[in-house]
Amino acid sequence: MAADAPARLRIAPSPTGDPHVGTAYMSLFDLAVARRTRGQFILRIEDTDQARSTPEAEETIFQALRWLGLGWDEGPDVGGPYGPYRQSERLPLYRECAEQLVEQGHAYYCTCTPERLAALRQQQIAAKQPPGYDRRCRDLGLRPRPDEPHVIRMKMPLEGESIFTDLVRGELRRPFKDSDDQVIVKSDGFPTYHLAVVVDDHHMAISHVVRGEEWISSTPKHLQLYRCFGWEPPRFAHMPLLRNPDRSKVSKRKNPTSLLWYQRQGYLPEAMLNFLALLGWSMPDGREIFSFDDVVSNFTFDRVVTSGPVFALDKLQSINGQYIRGMDPEQLLERLFRRDYVRAQLPLVQERMRTLNEFHTATAFFYADELSYDRSLLIPKKAAPDDVPQWLKAVRQRIEEFRPWRAVPLEEQLRELVAEQSWNTGQVFMAVRVALTGSTQSPPLTETMEVLGREKTLQRLDRALQLLAEEAS
RNA sequence: GCCCCCGUCGUCUAGAGGCCUAGGACACGGCCCUUUCAAGGCCGCGACACGGAUUCGAAUUCCGUCGGGGGCACCA
Numbered sequence: 379m380a381a382d383a384p385a386r387l388r389i390a391p392s393p394t395g396d397p398h399v400g401t402a403y404m405s406l407f408d409l410a411v412a413r414r415t416r417g418q419f420i421l422r423i424e425d426t427d428q429a430r431s432t433p434e435a436e437e438t439i440f441q442a443l444r445w446l447g448l449g450w451d452e453g454p455d456v457g458g459p460y461g462p463y464r465q466s467e468r469l470p471l472y473r474e475c476a477e478q479l480v481e482q483g484h485a486y487y488c489t490c491t492p493e494r495l496a497a498l499r500q501q502q503i504a505a506k507q508p509p510g511y512d513r514r515c516r517d518l519g520l521r522p523r524p525d526e527p528h529v530i531r532m533k534m535p536l537e538g539e540s541i542f543t544d545l546v547r548g549e550l551r552r553p554f555k556d557s558d559d560q561v562i563v564k565s566d567g568f569p570t571y572h573l574a575v576v577v578d579d580h581h582m583a584i585s586h587v588v589r590g591e592e593w594i595s596s597t598p599k600h601l602q603l604y605r606c607f608g609w610e611p612p613r614f615a616h617m618p619l620l621r622n623p624d625r626s627k628v629s630k631r632k633n634p635t636s637l638l639w640y641q642r643q644g645y646l647p648e649a650m651l652n653f654l655a656l657l658g659w660s661m662p663d664g665r666e667i668f669s670f671d672d673v674v675s676n677f678t679f680d681r682v683v684t685s686g687p688v689f690a691l692d693k694l695q696s697i698n699g700q701y702i703r704g705m706d707p708e709q710l711l712e713r714l715f716r717r718d719y720v721r722a723q724l725p726l727v728q729e730r731m732r733t734l735n736e737f738h739t740a741t742a743f744f745y746a747d748e749l750s751y752d753r754s755l756l757i758p759k760k761a762a763p764d765d766v767p768q769w770l771k772a773v774r775q776r777i778e779e780f781r782p783w784r785a786v787p788l789e790e791q792l793r794e795l796v797a798e799q800s801w802n803t804g805q806v807f808m809a810v811r812v813a814l815t816g817s818t819q820s821p822p823l824t825e826t827m828e829v830l831g832r833e834k835t836l837q838r839l840d841r842a843l844q845l846l847a848e849e850a851s
Numbered sequence: 852g853c854c855c856c857c858g859u860c861g862u863c864u865a866g867a868g869g870c871c872u873a874g875g876a877c878a879c880g881g882c883c884c885u886u887u888c889a890a891g892g893c894c895g896c897g898a899c900a901c902g903g904a905u906u907c908g909a910a911u912u913c914c915g916u917c918g919g920g921g922g923c924a925c926c927a
Contacts, residue, residue, distance in 0.1 A: 392927050427926055492925070499924090506852040509923060529925055547856075556854050556923080564925040571927050595855055595922040618857080618920095625919055653863095656876090660864060666876055683864075685857050686920065693863060693877045703890070 384417035385585045389443075389450075390424045390575065393435035396636035397442035399689065400590065400620055400628065403654050405448045407588050407617065410670070410677040412451070420582060421453030423464045424575075426568045431466075434782045442637035446647045447670065452582075460582040465574050472569035475577050475607070476530045476562055484606035485532045485562060487522050488515040510558035530563035532572075532603060540598035545586075545615035545679040550594065557598050572596060576603040579612055588615045591686070592627070615679050618658050618686040628689050639833060642719050649698040656697075657687040667700055719744070722829045726821035740821075744830060749816035749838065753845045756812050758805040767846050769806045770813060772799065774839045783832050789824040813842035 387408040391401045405419075412419040421443070425431035440455060452458025462468055479485035488511075495511070502509045511531065522528040535554040544550050562573035569577070579587060594616050604611040622632040629635065634643075640650055648669065655673050656666060659682050665672075702710065714720075720741075727740040743749060757763045776795050777788060792810075796803050807823050814835060820826055827835050 390927090394927080424927065430926075488925095495925085503852075508853040510853095550855080552855065558923080561925050566925075568925085570925070575927090590921090591856065592921055592927095616856085621920075623862085627921075656863060658863090664865065664875065666863090680867095683857095687864085688862060690862050690877085696877055699890085 382415040383585075385411050385415040386418050386420065386583050387412050387586050387588060388420040388422050388579070388582065388584050390422045390578075391439050392424045392427060392430070393432055393439060394427065394430040395435055396630075396638055397435075397439045399635050399637060399640075399654070401439065402443065402446055402448065402637055402650070403620060403657070404588055404590070404617065405443060405446075406651060406654050406670075406673070407615075407659075407677065407682075408586075409448050410673045411586060411588070413674040414677060417585070418451040419448075420458070420460070420584070421450035421463065422578060422582070423454055423466075424571065425464060425466045426571065426574055428466075428566065428568060432781060438638065442641070445641055446637070446651055448651075465569070465578065468574075468578065469568065471581065472563065472573055472577055473567070476569065476573060479532065479562075479603075479606055480530060482606070483533070485530050486516055486518070487520040487528050488531045488559075488561075489520060489522055489526065489528045490514060491527075508556075511560075513559050516559060527565050529561045529565050531559040532562050532599070532606070534559055534599065534602060540601055542597060542601055542611075542614065544594075545613055546682045547616060547684055550597070552595070552598050554598065554602075557596075557602075560596075560599050562603075572599055573603065576600050576607070576609075580604070580607070580609045584612050586613045586615060588617060591616045591619045615682070617682065618684060620657065620689045621686045623688055623690065625686070625688065627686075633689055634691075634833070636833070638831070642831060644717065644719075645694065645698050646701050646713070649694070649701040652701075653694040653697050656693070657689065658683050667697065719829075726825055726829065730821070743815045743817065743820070746816070748841065751812065751816035753848075755816075755818060756809055756842055756846060758808040761802070761805045761809070765801075765805075766809050767843055769801065769809055770839050770843050770846075773806070773810055774836060774843075777827075777832075778836060783828060785822070785824040785828040788827055792824065809842075810839070814838050 389401060389405040389408050391397070409419045411417070421440075423436055423439075425436070436454075440453075443449070450456065452460060452463060454461075454463040457463075465472075476485060480487065490511075498512060499509045501507075515531070516533060520528070534557045537554060539551050539553045540557075541549065541551040560572050561570050563569055578584075597614060597616075601611055620628040622628055624632065626632070634640070641647075651670055651673075652666075652668060655668075655670075659673075659677070661668055661672065661676055662681065705713070723741045723744060724737075727737055730740060731737055757766055772795060773792060776791055780788065780791055792807070793803065795801075796806050808818065811820050811823050811826075812818060814820070814823070814826060814830060830838075
C-alpha cells in the first residue's frame with residue numbers, strides 16, 4: 379500500500395444507540411489510510427432501519443467522532459460532492475438500482491410472506507439444515523403491483539465460488555451455494571444494508587472498505603452485486619472484532635462500549651486513539667506511545683493482526699496516565715476546566731452555591747464510583763419501606779431504554795408512571811434522588827439524570843435496590 | 852446443524868525457517884527512591900493449544916484434533 383493513489387474510505391454507522399467504540403476503531407484506520415494517501419474520509423449515516431434510527435443518535439456520533447479528532451471530509455453535516463450522505467435521503471437511487479437488477483435478470487420480486495419464511499426457517503433448523511431462503515420465487519417472473527406486499531431478492535449463482543483478496547487476511551474463498559438469495563429491498567421500500575452499502579460505496583467512489591470481521595461471510599453477496607452492476611469492487615479489509623474479556627464480541631453488557639462514557643470518565647481523546655490503534659496493530663518500531671500522525675505515516679494493513687483483541691481497560695488507563703504526565707500544567711489546566719461534564723454540571727449547582735468551594739461538594743456525587751449513604755435515606759418520610767423497591771424497579775424499567783435522554787421528557791415519563799400507579803410523587807422522586815445522589819439534597823432530579831447519563835443512573839438504581847434487598851434479608 | 856475466521860505470557864503484542872534459552876508493554880509480586888500515594892528505577896512471575904508431517908533445523912510451512920469467535924434476518 380505504499381504506492382497509493384488517493385484512497386476514499388468511509389465509516390458508515392447506524393444511528394441506533396450510543397456511539398460505539400467499534401465505530402471509532404474503524405474510523406481510526408479509515409482516516410489513517412485516507413490521510414496517508416491524501417485521499418478522503420467520508421461519514422455516511424446508514425439509517426435504513428426505520429424502526430431503530432434516531433436523530434439524537436446521529437448527533438452523538440458526530441460529537442463523539444469529533445471529540446476523538448476523527449473528523450470527516452464529506453458527510454451529512456458538511457456536505458460534499460457525492461451526497462446526500464444519509465441513506466434515507468438516497469432512496470430513489472436504491473430503487474432504481476434494484477429495478478435495474480430485476481430488468482437484467484439479476485434480481486427478482488418475491489411475495490413470500492414473513493410467516494412462510496419463518497415456518498421454512500423452523501423446518502430447516504429442525505431438520506438440521508442450514509437456514510436460508512428456498513428460492514421459491516426466483517424463476518416465477520413475478521411483477522407485483524405496488525400495493526401488493528413484496529420484497530426484491532438478488533439472485534446468487536448456484537455454482538462456483540467467490541474468491542477475493544482481503545487486505546489483512548489474504549485470499550478468501552467461499553462456495554456460492556452457501557449464500558442464499560438475500561433480500562435487497564424490504565417491503566417498506568427501503569434497501570437492506572447489502573444493497574445500500576454496495577450502491578453507496580460505488581456511487582461515493584469508495585476505494586477501500588474497512589469493516590469488522592463479522593462481514594466476511596456476506597462479502598460474496600456484495601461482490602456479486604458489484605458484478606451484476608458491472609462495477610469495480612473496492613478493496614476489502616476485515617479488521618478483527620474487539621472482544622469482551624470472555625472473548626465474545628464486545629458488548630455493552632460486559633464492557634463500556636459507548637464513546638460518551640470514555641469522554642465522561644475523563645479519558646483523553648488522543649490516549650483513546652493511541653489505545654485503539656494498539657489493538658490489532660503495532661508500530662513497525664514497536665513504540666507503544668504514539669500520535670495519530672504516527673499512525674498515518676506508518677499504517678499498513680499487513681501489520682494488522684487477525685485474531686480478535688480483548689478490549690481491556692487497564693492498558694488504556696496506563697496510556698492515559700502517560701499522556702497526562704506528558705502534558706505541561708497549563709495545557710492540563712485547560713483540559714480540566716473545559717471538560718463538558720463539568721460544564722454540564724455548572725447550571726445545576728450555580729443557584730445553590732454560596733461559595734466557590736460548594737461547587738465541589740455539590741457535584742461530588744457525579745464522580746463517585748459507588749455512593750456511600752445510609753440505606754434508611756432511601757425510605758422517604760411517611761413511606762412504607764416495602765414500597766420503595768417497586769418504585770425504583772418501575773422507574774428503572776421505565777427509563778432503561780427511553781430516548782431521548784433529556785431532562786424534560788424524562789420528567790414526563792416519571793410523572794406519568796407515578797400517576798398511573800397513584801404513587802406519591804414527592805416520595806418516589808425522593809427515593810430516586812437518594813439512589814442517584816446519595817443525599818436528600820440535590821439539583822432537580824431529571825436534570826441530574828440527564829447529566830449523570832443513562833449508564834450511571836441505571837447502575838445507581840441497581841445499587842440502591844441491592845442495598846434495600848440486603849436490608850430486608 | 853451448515854459455512855467462515857482465528858489460536859505466542861492473565862491482557863495487548865513483536866516474531867514472516869536458524870538472530871528465540873521467544874522480545875516489549877499493561878497487570879501482578881518483590882526491592883529501591885520517598886513523610887504518604889502515585890510517578891520513576893531495578894528484579895521477578897509468566898506464553899509459542901495439542902498431535903503428526905516437511906526440513907539438517909519450525910512459534911514461523913502443511914494436515915488433523917481441540918479450543919475461541921463470527922455468520923447463516925424484510926438488523927446493520
